[in-house]
Amino acid sequence: MADTKREIERKYESDDSGLPDLTGVGGVAAVLDKGLMELDATYYDTADERLAGAALTLRRRTGGSDAGWHLKFPVGPGVRDEIRAPLSDTIPEEIAALVRSRVRDAELIPLVRLRSARDVRHLVDAGGALLAEASVDAVTAERLGGGGGAAQWTEIEVELADDGDPAFLDLVEKRLRKAGVRRSKSPSKLARALEQTGGHRRRSREKGEPAPVTAGDHVLAYLRAQRDVLVELDPAVRRDVPDSVHRMRVATRRARSTLRSFRSVLDRSVTDPIGVELKWLAGALGVDRDQEVMAERLRAALDALPPGLVTGPVHERLAAWSEARHGGAHAHLTGVLDSRRYLTLLDTLDGLLADPPLRKAAGKQPDKVIAKAVDKDLLTLSALVEQALGAPPGEERDVAVHEARKKAKRTRYAAEAATPALGKPARSLTKAMKNLTTVLGEHQDSVMTRLTLRELSAAAHAAGESAFTYGLLYGREEAHAARAEAELPGLWREIRSPAAG
Numbered sequence: 133m134a135d136t137k138r139e140i141e142r143k144y145e146s147d148d149s150g151l152p153d154l155t156g157v158g159g160v161a162a163v164l165d166k167g168l169m170e171l172d173a174t175y176y177d178t179a180d181e182r183l184a185g186a187a188l189t190l191r192r193r194t195g196g197s198d199a200g201w202h203l204k205f206p207v208g209p210g211v212r213d214e215i216r217a218p219l220s221d222t223i224p225e226e227i228a229a230l231v232r233s234r235v236r237d238a239e240l241i242p243l244v245r246l247r248s249a250r251d252v253r254h255l256v257d258a259g260g261a262l263l264a265e266a267s268v269d270a271v272t273a274e275r276l277g278g279g280g281g282a283a284q285w286t287e288i289e290v291e292l293a294d295d296g297d298p299a300f301l302d303l304v305e306k307r308l309r310k311a312g313v314r315r316s317k318s319p320s321k322l323a324r325a326l327e328q329t330g331g332h333r334r335r336s337r338e339k340g341e342p343a344p345v346t347a348g349d350h351v352l353a354y355l356r357a358q359r360d361v362l363v364e365l366d367p368a369v370r371r372d373v374p375d376s377v378h379r380m381r382v383a384t385r386r387a388r389s390t391l392r393s394f395r396s397v398l399d400r401s402v403t404d405p406i407g408v409e410l411k412w413l414a415g416a417l418g419v420d421r422d423q424e425v426m427a428e429r430l431r432a433a434l435d436a437l438p439p440g441l442v443t444g445p446v447h448e449r450l451a452a453w454s455e456a457r458h459g460g461a462h463a464h465l466t467g468v469l470d471s472r473r474y475l476t477l478l479d480t481l482d483g484l485l486a487d488p489p490l491r492k493a494a495g496k497q498p499d500k501v502i503a504k505a506v507d508k509d510l511l512t513l514s515a516l517v518e519q520a521l522g523a524p525p526g527e528e529r530d531v532a533v534h535e536a537r538k539k540a541k542r543t544r545y546a547a548e549a550a551t552p553a554l555g556k557p558a559r560s561l562t563k564a565m566k567n568l569t570t571v572l573g574e575h576q577d578s579v580m581t582r583l584t585l586r587e588l589s590a591a592a593h594a595a596g597e598s599a600f601t602y603g604l605l606y607g608r609e610e611a612h613a614a615r616a617e618a619e620l621p622g623l624w625r626e627i628r629s630p631a632a633g
């Protein structure tokens with residue numbers, strides 16, 4: 133099974149002088165010689181270096197204390213999450229799955245071999261606790277296949293101990309700089325090897341696209357950003373990283389809303405089928421996300437009750453319900469991400485962005501084209517909100533509020549896409565729509581939570597347990613919905629005023 137380690141390290145250029153004395157830096161009481169390690173790592177990527185282009189590294193390494201397969205994801209400057217799996221002859225499935233959104237049907241092949249003679253030092257405090265590991269690596273890089281070249285260099289690597297304070301690395305760097313040691317220009321050994329052995333250079337993640345000019349440019353830029361989020365979040369969703377499902381679902385909805393709101397820019401005969409697939413993906417993501425929201429809401433509500441009002445094993449029943457639902461939902465979602473349908477959707481989005489089905493309006497200036505599309509969404513939303521305000525209490529109003537909420541989200545996303553072109557008015561509308569969806573969302577969450585409470589109450593009753601606490605929580609959820617309904621008219625009047633844009 134794979135496990136995860138947060139890696140915080142810095143790399144420096146080195147010469148024959150080796151590692152300067154670091155005794156006394158940031159509480160370092162001793163520098164312990166841990167000997168020489170021989171490391172042999174083979175890095176895998178697609179032929180066109182898709183992983184390297186995203187600053188991901190996948191390697192099979194022997195030697196040292198952590199031989200095995202390592203997949204590294206960038207988290208921030210000098211910070212990476214390293215997924216580890218035991219040594220095997222082929223790429224473990226749990227590792228391959230984490231790069232599937234980028235690799236798709238391409239083959240992962242051995243690209244570079246790095247052999248390192250690592251001279252290791254442990255920096256420890258007065259109590260013998262490890263502060264960091266410092267090493268001097270003599271590296272030999274060899275490009276595999278295609279008659280690639282070779283390179284050699286020496287570097288210093290300082291890796292913070294688990295749960296260490298990153299500020300310690302600043303102190304170490306200060307000492308290294310005084311000794312004439314400078315940061316490496318390459319973020320990783322692999323990046324340096326690719327640059328020095330020929331072939332593709334690592335593509336910059338910050339290079340980006342040209343600044344948008346036309347209406348089509350702006351719409352495609354927003355759509356491209358959502359495609360990128362889908363691809364980048366795929367591994368986090370598979371790893372069950374908190375909030376990753378929610379963020380991926382929002383990106384899916386933003387992409388779908390963009391296709392629907394800007395039909396004057398993109399040919400709907402091409403985009404409508406993509407919208408259907410995006411709706412399917414959002415639904416699959418929603419199974420896990422909706423359960424997560426309900427569980428969090430119910431736990432918070434239960435914790436807020438005085439102990440005397442909690443009768444029966446309510447906490448235990450809620451925990452069992454949450455665990456069972458989440459486990460099944462996550463397994464289903466992982467299956468979706470492994471499906472041919474999902475990978476085809478990613479390919480289709482790539483194709484749409486590479487060869488967009490632009491209509492005549494796409495070539496025009498964005499102010500009028502994009503503003504008109506946003507105004508159209510706002511007009512439709514206005515009718516839905518008025519319908520919700522006029523609906524009688526109960527199921528009819530619940531449905532009307534939910535429809536208004538969905539349209540408010542679409543209007544918000546359209547305003548977000550329009551912001552680079554329209555500036556302040558679009559930002560103001562985005563903020564207004566965010567406030568509106570918060571109120572409408574509170575109402576919808578209350579509706580769904582009450583359905584869950586009825587389910588839990590029925591199960592408790594069948595087991596001979598008291599249903600009192602579930603009924604109490606149900607009544608409080610009704611009050612939450614009533615407050616949201618009471619707040620809606622005033623909020624809507626503010627949004628419709630000229631000040632709201």
